[in-house]
Amino acid sequence: MRRNARWAACIGLGLGVALAGPACKRGGGSIPMQPGSGVDAGSFDKVGLLRAFGECALTTYREAETAIVALEPAAAKAAADGTPESRAAAREAWARALDAWEVAEVMQFGPAAMTGAPGAQDLRDGIYSWPLVNRCLIEQQMVSQIYDKPELATTLVSTRSLASLDYLLHYEGADNACGAPATINAQGTWAALGPQTIASRRLGYASAVAKDVTPRVKKLVEAWDPARGNFLAQIADAGKPGSAFSSQQMAFNAVSDALFYLDDQVKDMKVGRPAGIVACVSATCPEPVESPFSGRAKEHLRANLVGFERIFRGCGAGGEGLGFDDLLVAVGAGTVSQAVSAALAESFAALDALGARTLTQAIAQDPPAVRRLFDAIKKLTDILKTDFATVLDLELPKKIEGDND
Amino acid sequence: MLTIIVNSGTPVRMKSAVNLPARLLVAVGCVASLGVGAIACGDDDNAPIRPGADASFDAPPPGTSDASVDAGPCGVPPTATYDGSAFATNAAVELGLRAQMDALLKPMKDVETALSTPDAGAPVAVTAQQLKDLYAAGTPSLKSVTTPFYQAKVDAWADEYGTAFGNVWAPAEPPPATGGQYGKWIVNARGIDLRQAMEKGSYSAAFYNHAVNVIAQGVTPVAVDRLVAAFGAHPSFPNDPAAAQNPDVNAASYAARRDSKKPESPGPYQRAKAALIKAKVLSSVPACAAERDAAVTAFLLEWEKSTFATAIFYLNDLLQVKLGGASPDMPAAMHAYGEIIGFVAGWKTLPADKRKVTDAQVDALLTKLLSPPDLPSTGYKLVTDTAGQLAALQGAITDIAGIYGFSAAEVESFKKNN
Incomplete structure (x- = not known):
């Protein structure tokens, strides 16, 4: 059902006719796919990409x-x-x-x-x-x-x-x-x-x-x-015996799921709700702002975007190294890669535009600027939900539902 | 007289899924013919064979095994549907009990609606006697099918409801003398949501208890219909409390919430359904009494496990959201607490050989849940001293998982509604 929704999205919400061609030609075009098996990226080094994701995570965890x-x-x-x-x-x-x-x-x-x-x-x-x-x-x-x-x-x-x-x-x-x-x-x-x-x-x-x-x-x-638990090998060896991932596609899905932090946590919880755009019954709901006492919510948002950039573009300085963008290019969806990069740059710019104010101050003093930040991140996550997931044959992450009593 | 040609040998794995339609045809033919006389049902080389089932409470429930290895002489294909053609007639008593439960709850629900609806005006008064009369109404009455232990509980809670109505509950240490309105709910002096405790405990203390009594009279096709109704389900098994047609109610509605809805990974609802289908089919076959009884036992176990899985859901909800979350909601917490107390306490004194949890385990859980047997509940401390109570609630989740052998992944899965 989710797959059908994605294909519908591919038809209806794609980045344009030019993109819809390569992105949506299942079985008859340039991207041969079997449901759930992952996209055929030719000679692209999928193992290398998965290893890069793992190394990026490990590097980032070590920094922390x-x-x-x-x-x-x-x-x-x-x-x-x-x-x-x-x-x-x-x-x-x-x-x-x-x-x-x-x-x-x-x-x-x-x-x-x-x-x-x-x-x-x-x-x-x-x-x-x-x-x-x-x-x-x-x-x-x-x-x-x-x-x-x-x-x-x-x-x-x-x-x-x-x-x-x-x-x-x-x-x-x-x-x-x-x-x-x-x-x-x-x-x-x-x-x-x-x-x-x-x-x-x-x-x-x-x-x-x-x-x-x-x-x-x-x-x-x-x-x-x-040298210890070596989960790095498990993600690099996805699909091989002993790996927690029964297939490479399962590993790509896990990394992709993690990127959706940008959607439900960053866009909705960290920006949308405090700004009164998402799930807020009053004009604004500033109380759920992240780190309200230190006033560092904006800095957290920047770091989240940096984390996304490391996985998407590559973990090295300036996007050096393998990232999802390389896989997109390999499957003929360079346009999607460019669209994600552009939306990411727009998100950074919208965040910079808040200036020296804290997020709480910006919500109170300049709601349009916060709205532009929300919209920029939404543009990015909309691409993730549609073209990105479609061309790479990724499943969208499951959402936790609440009590329905 | 029924004749079944028995396929000898040990379990046989289907060579190919392509064979399934043929197997179904054979099986359906058998099922359809059970009531009319002799039929041969075992002459398919690929006929599903299942080893004799263990009727103990630890036996793997039907529907959880590899679907390609099914029962032999008494086999029921996993996709068989439930014959509910005479359900309304056969289960008239249980459907009546469900209606009586609804009638008991309605005045209390009306109060909650009034308390939560702006400009609704004052709620209509509810008295203890009114609730007791509703509880004892009908033949059989909801009260009469309930364990004496829980009858006394419900009567006492009815008294507390009558006293609480019209008051506002103010949690404090020591607790106030009477209960009252807390949020949109009515709680007793100790903070237990009275409607929830009556309702959720009755799923087991009344309906499960009644189901056990039905089983004791013999597992006939009529009896299985009665079990379906007592559970809160319908022969169409929607696996959905919000279904437009014949939605699941009572215990079945909570089993549905704990069920993945995926045929490839059946949860408690699908397993209960499979067991009931099997019991229904086999209930007319004296030669298959052991497998029939195993199916009934499996059904009861799924009912019980899904109830305690639901207690885990509410415990987690309390810990992570209503008490421990970023925006605590104390009235909603006490509402959930009342549900948990009901889900757990209702199992006490039920026939010991028809459940997995023991009275000692129920008592231990209730103690951890701040409502020890024979002592006044200190549930109000969830409001007055929240931090001091959380470790015990967390421990209750661990204890429930231990009792039923729930894996960490299962416990996680119970923490969300499906």
Whole structure:
């Protein structure tokens, strides 16, 4: 059914008549395909491309690992002395860690992916759980000080991970987000802490979170490392015995699914919803902006686009190396590659056009500019859903539905 | 007298899927002829053979094995349809019980509608006696087919509903003396959504219990129709609670939500359907009593497993969204909590040999779920001390998976609606 929808899209929503020719000639044109078997790319080095995807992921995870490892002592120092300088250093270390991790957000295939995906080990959420962040629960755990116990590792991800550090390292108020019935308010245990203790516990909690995240990102790197778990070989050897991917096409689908982070998370959750364009009943819904306390949502968006670019164009500087664009050219769909690159450039430009403002400020002060950013990313993801998926015979990712009671 | 030519030998794998139509014709011919007399059904070289089924609760359910290796003398092709030609007549009692359940729930649902509809005005008052009368109405009544354990629960919750109506629930430590409105729902003093607890627990305490009693009277074609109805399904098996025609209700609707809908990877609903089809076909064949009983056992197990899989769904929903998500919704959380309590508690005291979960396991789960047996629930702590309760809820998911041997991938699959 999804395949039929894609072919309908190919006919109706393609980039144009000129493109529709090569992109949609199943069985009678230039791109011989069997359903689900993947596109025939001639002599193109598909193994090399899959290896490049894996190496790109591993490189990106290692960059994140380096930054997260550096965060741990910075957060510990801030917790120990609580000076403005050490807190600023911890904030800066967190910003660098998240700048690195947000690039990897678009590479959630293999061990970082959720259970059910090939090779999945659910390692992403423990490192960065956004949008799962629950300030009230974090504050309850500040009172109980569970963050100082080993149990922190098994608490809900919405109370730990790099995502919680946006609040823990940046919020300086003495209030909490829990309602009046919550015991910490009803019994006065929060108020009894006093502003100084609240501030020191936030930093203590932040240090514990940084300490908790470090082994998680190391585990992810080890899972891919050729000298350890060597998932790199599994994706490069897709279709061979022992690989988590029963076919090369399955591996391409997994990487493609990860790129759709740009659609549901970036376009809709990070931009569309806060701007009131998607799933928002009021004019704007700024509260779900990513990293609201640090005001770094815009920087996260840039890193997400960089991650996409690494997979699509190639992981090296300036798009050096193999990427999906090379596969598109190999199957005669260079026009699709150009369209994706153009839409990506437009997205970067729209993001730059927000200027020095934070995303929250831009939403309030210049909605048209935010709308242009949303539209640019939508143009990109529309191509992914139609021509890109069609010419490469990729399945669109499954979406999680909610309760229908 | 029925004669079946038995194909000797061990399981035979179909040589080619091309043979399937021929096998179906043979099988359908057998099925169609069961009621009219002797027929030979085993002279196809490729006739599906299935080893004798184990009727234990751990036996693999029908429909999960390789479809090309099907039953021999008592075989039923996987694609066979259910003969529901006399369903309405045969299952009149169970359809009546379903209607009685709807009648019991309606005044409470009307309250929720009024509370959630702007300008709807005040809801019509619901009294404890009104609910008790509805519960005991009819012959048999919903109450009469329910385990005594859950009868007492429902009666007590009806009393609490009558007391709660017109109040507003204010969660606190210690909890208030009475329940009341919380969001658009009515909860008791301890925060349990009363309608949900009555309804979801009755799927097992009333309908499953009734199904077990029907089975005890003999698995006839009429009885199997009654099982389908007790489950909440229809002979057309839509596998869809929102189907335009004969939608699944009650336990069947939740089994459908846990089902992939893909024939190549059947979930609990499709497996229950396959078991019921098999039981129906074999219910007229005395020689196939063992396989018939195995099919019935498999059906019951799918019913039970899908109920606890649904408890996992709601537990995860509580943890990741309604309590632990970025935008907590406490009234919705307590609504879901009431569902979970019902889904779990309804299994207590059901006939022990007709279920996998034990009373001790149910009690342990309820304790983890803040509603221990013989003690007042502390479910309200989900609102007042959320962070302190989450580990126990997470543990309940692990425990349920352990009881049923659910894999990590299965548990993940239960966390979404289909």
